[in-house]
Amino acid sequence: MDIYSAIKNESIRAGILRSWNNLHNAVEQNLERFPFLRDFAKDVKEAKLEIAKNYEYWIDKAAKALEDAGATVYFAENAEKARKIAGEIVGSGKIVVKAKSMVSEEIHLREYLQQLGNEVWETDLGELIIQLANDKPMHIVIPALHYSEQQVAEILKKIGIEGRNAEEMAKGVRVFMREKFKNADVGISGCNAFSVENARVFLIENEGNIRLSTSLPKTYIALISIDKILPDDILALKSVIVQAAFFGTFPPGYINVNRPVAGQEMHAIFIDNGRSSTEFVEQLSCVRCGRCQLECPIFQLSGNIWGGSVYGGPMGMGWSAITGEMTENAFLSCLCSKCKHVCPMYIDIPEIIRKIRIKIGKG
Numbered sequence: 001m002d003i004y005s006a007i008k009n010e011s012i013r014a015g016i017l018r019s020w021n022n023l024h025n026a027v028e029q030n031l032e033r034f035p036f037l038r039d040f041a042k043d044v045k046e047a048k049l050e051i052a053k054n055y056e057y058w059i060d061k062a063a064k065a066l067e068d069a070g071a072t073v074y075f076a077e078n079a080e081k082a083r084k085i086a087g088e089i090v091g092s093g094k095i096v097v098k099a100k101s102m103v104s105e106e107i108h109l110r111e112y113l114q115q116l117g118n119e120v121w122e123t124d125l126g127e128l129i130i131q132l133a134n135d136k137p138m139h140i141v142i143p144a145l146h147y148s149e150q151q152v153a154e155i156l157k158k159i160g161i162e163g164r165n166a167e168e169m170a171k172g173v174r175v176f177m178r179e180k181f182k183n184a185d186v187g188i189s190g191c192n193a194f195s196v197e198n199a200r201v202f203l204i205e206n207e208g209n210i211r212l213s214t215s216l217p218k219t220y221i222a223l224i225s226i227d228k229i230l231p232d233d234i235l236a237l238k239s240v241i242v243q244a245a246f247f248g249t250f251p252p253g254y255i256n257v258n259r260p261v262a263g264q265e266m267h268a269i270f271i272d273n274g275r276s277s278t279e280f281v282e283q284l285s286c287v288r289c290g291r292c293q294l295e296c297p298i299f300q301l302s303g304n305i306w307g308g309s310v311y312g313g314p315m316g317m318g319w320s321a322i323t324g325e326m327t328e329n330a331f332l333s334c335l336c337s338k339c340k341h342v343c344p345m346y347i348d349i350p351e352i353i354r355k356i357r358i359k360i361g362k363g
C-alpha cells in the first residue's frame with residue numbers, strides 16, 4: 001500500500017483514533033501521578049547517549065558478561081549477517097515461536113527462517129494477525145490496530161479459529177498457541193533493554209507469550225540491537241518502565257528478565273545495522289514507546305505506511321535512516337514538533353527530518 005492509498009483507507013484512521021482514545025489520557029495520567037517517570041527518561045537518555053559514544057567497548061563488556069553467564073554470543077554488523085547467524089542456529093525443519101520484536105522485522109527474520117524450511121509463529125496476538133494477513137505492522141506497539149473485530153475473525157479462520165467475539169477468538173488463539181509452545185524447538189525474542197551488570201535481557205509484555213516463547217524451548221535466541229545496551233539493572237528497569245508508561249500502561253503488565261539458565265541453550269546476537277555509524281545519534285535513545293506515532297497528525301492519517309518499509313511515523317524517519325533507508329516520505333512531515341514534545345526523550349525528530357530532507361535533496 002502506498003501513502004496515498006493509506007490516507008484513503010478508513011480502517012487505518014479509525015484504528016489509530018481508537019488506540020489514541022484508549023491511550024492518550026492514560027499516558028497523561030501516568031505523567032501527572034508519577035512525575036518521576038520523566039526523571040527516569042532523562043537518566044536513560046543520558047546513559048544511552050553515553051554508551052553510543054563507544055559502542056565497541058560496551059558490546060565487548062556485554063558479550064563477556066553473557067559468555068560468563070553461559071550464553072553463546074555473536075555480533076552482526078548488518079541485517080544479512082544477523083539473519084545468517086540466526087539461520088545457522090535454527091537450521092531447518094524446526095518449530096520456531098517468536099515474541100514480538102521490531103528488530104526481527106528490521107532484519108526480516110521470520111521470512112528468512114521460513115525460506116529455510118522452518119515453521120515460524122508470531123506469538124503476540126497482534127503480530128500473529130499481521131503474519132496471517134501478510135501485512136505490515138501498523139504501529140510499533142499495536143501492530144494490528146487497523147483491523148476490526150470482524151476482519152480479525154476472518155483472518156483467524158486461516159488457522160481454524162472461529163469466534164463470535166474478541167474473547168472467544170483470544171481463547172482460540174491461546175489453545176492454538178499452546179500446542180506450538182509445547183512443541184517449539186526454538187524461541188526467539190528481541191530485547192527492550194539489556195543490563196551489562198548481570199547479563200540480563202529485559203522484556204515487557206501484556207499477554208504472557210514472551211515468557212512462554214523464551215522459557216519453554218530448549219534453544220533461545222535473543223536479538224539485541226546495540227541501542228538497547230545499558231550499564232546496569234536499574235537503568236534497564238527504568239528504560240522498560242518509561243517505554244510502558246509513555247505507551248500508556250503503567251506499571252507494565254509483565255517484565256521478563258532473561259539470562260542463561262540450566263537446561264536451555266541461550267544464543268545472543270548483538271545487532272548493529274547502522275547504529276554505530278549513524279549521524280542521527282539522538283534517535284538511538286528512543287525506547288520505542290510509540291507515543292510519537294499516535295500523536296502525530298500525519299501518522300493519524302496514514303499509519304505506519306508513512307515512513308520506511310519497517311519503521312514508520314516520526315520515530316520511523318530516524319530509524320529508517322539509521323538502518324539504511326532514507327525515504328522521500330520525509331517531505332510529507334508538517335514539522336509541527338508535536339513528536340518532540342510527547343517523546344519521553346525529547347528527541348528532536350523535526351531536526352532529524354530536516355537533515356534527511358537535505359540529504360535526499362543532495363541525492
Ligand code: SF4
Nearest residue numbers: 286287289290292343
Ligand atoms: S521517538 Fe520518542 S516518542 Fe517516539 S517511539 Fe521513540 S521514545 Fe517513543
